[in-house]
Amino acid sequence: MPRAPQHTSSGTLGNSFERRSILIGGLQTGLGVLLAARMGWIGLVQNAKYETLAESNRVNLTLVPPRRGAILDRNNVQLASNRIEFRIDIIPERLVDADATMAELTRLLNLTPVEVQDLQDKIDKGHGYQPIEVISGLYPEQYDKVLVRLPDMPGVIAQQGFARWYPTGPSVGHLAGYVGPASAKDYEAERNPLLVTPGFKIGKDGLEKQFEKELRGTPGAQRVEVTASGKFVRDLDKRDDVPGQPIKLTIDSALQDFAARRCGTESAAVVVIDCITGGILALVSMPAFDPNAFAGGIGRLQWKMLNEDDHIPLLNKALRGLYPPGSTMKPMASLALQMHGVDPDERVNCRGGYQLGNRFFRCDAVHGLLDMRGAIEHSCNTYFWSMAHRVGYDAIAPVAKLLGLGQQFELPGSSQRYGTVPDAAWKMRRYKQEWTAADSLNASIGQGYVSVSPLQLAVMTSRIASGRNLTPSLIFGQEKAAGPALPFTAEQLRVAHDGMFNVVNGSGTGAGSRIDIGGIKMAGKTGTAQVRALTARGGGGAWKARDHALFVCYAPTDAPRYAMSVVVEHGTFGARAAAPIAKDVLTFLFDPETALARLAELEKSWGGTPTERLAAKYRAYETQFGTSAPKVGDGDVVKEAVVRAEKSEAATETPASSPVANRPEEPASIPASAPPAPAPPAPASAATPVPR
Amino acid sequence: MSRRIVPEAISREPWQVLIPLLALNSFGSVVLYSAAGGHLYPWALLHEIHFVVFLLMAFVISRFPRDFFKQVAYPAFGTLVVLLVLVEVLGKVSGGSQRWLNLGFMQLQPSELMKPAIVLALAKFYDALPPAMTKSWRALLPAGALVGVPALLVMAQPDLGTGLAITIGAGVVIFLAGLPMAWFAGVGAAVAVAVPVAYNFLLKPYQQSRVTIFLDPESDPLGKGYHITQSKIAIGSGGLWGKGFGNGSQSHLEYLPEAHTDFAFATMAEEWGILGGLFVLAVFVWVLRWGMGVSRRAPDRFSSLLAAGMTFTIFFYMAINMMMVMGLAPVVGIPLPWISHGGSSMMTNMICIGTIMAVDRWSKGTRSLGN
Secondary structure, three states, X not given: OOOOOOOOOHHHHHHHHHHHHHHHHHHHHHHHHHHHHHHHHHHHHOHHHHHHHHHHHHEEEEEEOOOOOOEEOOOOOEEEEEEEEEEEEEOXXXXXXXXXXXXXXXXXXXXXXXXHHHHHHHHHHOOOOOOEEEEEOOOHHHHHHHHHHHHHOOOEEEEEEEEEEXXXXXXXXXXXXXXXXXXXXXXXXXXXXXXXXXXXXXXXXXXXXXXXXXXXXXXXXXXXXXXXXXXXXXXXXXXXXXXXXXXXXXXXXXXXXXXXXXXXXXXXXXXXXXXXXXXXXXXXXXXXXXXXXXXXXXXXXXXXXXXXXXXXXXXXXHHHOOEOOHHHHHHHHHHHHHHXXXXXXXXXXEOOEXXXXXXXXXXXXXXXXXXXXXXXXOOOHHHHHHHXXXXXXXXHHHHHHHOOOOOOOOOOOOOOOOOEOOOHHXXXXXXXXXXOHHHXXXXXXXXXXXXXXXXXXXXXXXXXXXXXXXXXXXXXXXXXXXXXXXXXXXXXXXXXXXXXXXXXXXXXXXXXXXOOEOOEOXXXXXXXXXXXXXXXXXXXXXXXXXXXXEEEEEEOOOOOOEEEEEEEOOOOOHHHHHHXXXXXXXXXXXXXXXXXXXXXXXXXXXXXXXHHHHHHHHHHHHHHHOOOOOOOOOOOHHHHHHHHHHHHHHHHHOOOOOXXXXXXXXXXXXXXXXXXXXXXXXXXXXXXXXXX | OOOOOOOHXXXXXXXXXXXXXXXXXXXXXXXXXXXXXXXXXXXXXXXXXXXXXXXXXHHHHHHOOHHHHHHHHXXXXXXXXXXXXXXXXXXXXXXXXXXXXXXOOOEEOHHHHHHHHHHHHHXXXXXXXXXXXXXXXHHOHHHHHHHHHHHHHHHOOOOHHHXXXXXXXXXXXXXXXXXOHHHHHHHHHHHHHHHHHHHHHOOOHHHHHHHHHHHOHHHOOOOOOHHXXXXXXXXXXXXXXXXXXXXXXXXXXXXXXXXXXXXXXXXXXXXXXXXHHHHHHHHHHHHHHHHHHHHHHOOOHHHHHHHHHHHHHHHHHHHHHHHHHOOOOOOOOOOOOOOOOOHHHHHHHHHHHHHHHHHHHHHHOOOOOOO
């Protein structure tokens, strides 16, 4: 500051300039020192921190989803495998201009309005950080079209990777389950970055879900240099994935596929068990969903289609469907009777029914004098009613349980429902009612309160056929040891075997499905189970009101190797709907060419294989409903739908308050080609016990 | 350099400054060459051409006599004010803010040229002002008007950085002109009060955060703090020696925004480390010391104010840019002289150099054009 001269001259100004310029210079120097110090602080002291940051900028670590372990059949044929595919995903959070990107993808990939709608649903439902599959299984040309546009579409990921593939599609839907993108819940539970890696799928149902840990494998990793906008610069290094463990099943893939296809348009379940090991060779429930179509998430039309189908494709009927076994119980009952001292040669005169107190239980026909073998062969209810009345139903229920009915087995995959083998204690517990003699009669012919699963029927058949306490198993090489020996003598078993042999090869109810492949014959037992108390029997009426058709069998008869159960929901008569399926499936085991030729013919009339029919149905739905289908709900919709379906079935199929009596074992008219059936049943006027 | 061999006209030039400047500029070209992925285009070659062209311009400027500078001071200033208004009007017409006029071969930013022009105008004003009036309001009010009009026009563009550069460059000239220290203390106090008030009441929250984000860029590393965060990563990861020429991942992989303009220093520091940074800093210290020296040796008030103002203009560019890239100042669009790519700022800085060279000539009593 000037020393306060009264007069400011150019000299004083010059001095002032000199001092002030030194001040300015000092400030500048100070700032220079500050800048140098700052540089040293950032570049030397904090160097390590910033080096790390620069490196994490530069390097992008991407996980490579591991190849999922295969699901193999007993011959190492792949039921579920991996195939290379081109796919496009988006990560909604990273989209810069979501609308423009979607429009561009729609254009590049020719997405249909339905596909766009399903995609939008998935985006709305997911959390922003979860990758959403736009499309998979792209052709290379389509893929390339997207690839070149990628730099302009941040948040879009195009990649080539492995995808789950089920070669036989719907045939293994219920058996294998399916895979799908991990849900937000899955991710939050596991907090594994692999779960939000595009292309990674998690087991959602069945074996895929249960063996998730074994099947998953270890992801590979790829270190890639990327620009700020995520553009790939170069590969740095790569670690290969470790594929998941394969799972080998006792299933015979070809048999599984054949049986599934042979079910045709019916709602049916087929279970085939190896009579030597107890291994399950086929576990079929049709119609089924195509697990390949579920991999990218379930679309609206897909969902509508599944929900509107009264054949309930989401329900695994082989394990979770419960049906009154009807007359398929009779061979088992014959063993129970023998155990309690009934002489198999003792004859009962069937005069068309059985009188219990003041009620008359009507049989299918007037069978006349029948011994135990004949009663099985002709499915005579009168015989079993009178014998059951003699020994008491309490003698029969334990044997039913002993042979697997009402039992739950230790099997991986979908859980089982074990149904009911009723007895007095059960009825009191459930209905607070006394057990009546009529209940015994109903139960002794597999009606009334009795309900079993197709798996249980197959197990029962395998135990009767082999005489051993076989335990079903599904994992190859881990067949379960047979349980304690069954308390039946060879002679007792012979009676049941003879009866079943005659059902098919004699003049019995299953004669229409007789086979003879180089001396190999089958033995079986038909069953027709009433669905509702008061409906016209057999084939008439609405589909839902028709009887269930059942058939159990084994072959070869001299040295049982395969035991099978077939249940056709609302299939009318066991002999008409279920036995022919069993016949063809057994034929396939011994003479595949003949069986396949016959199947090809049948499929022509059904409109193709199940996969083809599903695809055609989807196209029809697309044309009919377009984008008008309602949204698929949140959460575990599949599980909820199955529970709903089971509840609605239980309501129609447990006519517990009005136990029913018998069902005729044969249709009024057997197909013309079948051998003449003895004593065609007189049309019964009532299905319920008739009070007299 | 022997004066016997080299002609006087050449040996007289301040090579002790021009050669370091050439080195600095060439270093800038090397950085830009690397930033372009090892190509002369689009920046490095043009950067060098800019330097040569504007160095020639500086030589020409340095030949003009003092009287010429005095004569053009107000007309040049007036012309630029008109151009600033014109830019503003054009911007309004074309819908959007515009800062430049397209001259065909380059885009002219009148606000850039205003920085030396305001220094020249103020030097002329205080030269003409009788010393006795230095302590009166007549020393301040016209000067205030000279600064206020262009500064407000530029800030309205809106270009806060250049507006501040004009204001502070002018403030330094006024300070050096010898106005009472108490006034500056008063202004300083007023600013100290006004800034928080303006910050709290005039700025909207998003503007506030834009100003203060540099204090904590990591709080929003992908948003407002992105520039500073990435710049610090570039400088910090370079360490002492740098990652080596062409190895800067931050710039090459485009993490560093404006790697060839405002953040060119970070691009440089990543590859050349602190040593490169110290070299740049040293050249600036050398050039600025020379400028202040010229100013102090200047034969008269006009010349010394002119040289000091020009020196400070260069300093302001450098200081704000380097503080910005190192996270000591908010992000304002001010390039680093001779390193950052850009014709307008190169021209401004070379005008400053040319003017200081002219003052240098006057003080050595060498002949100027028409003198």
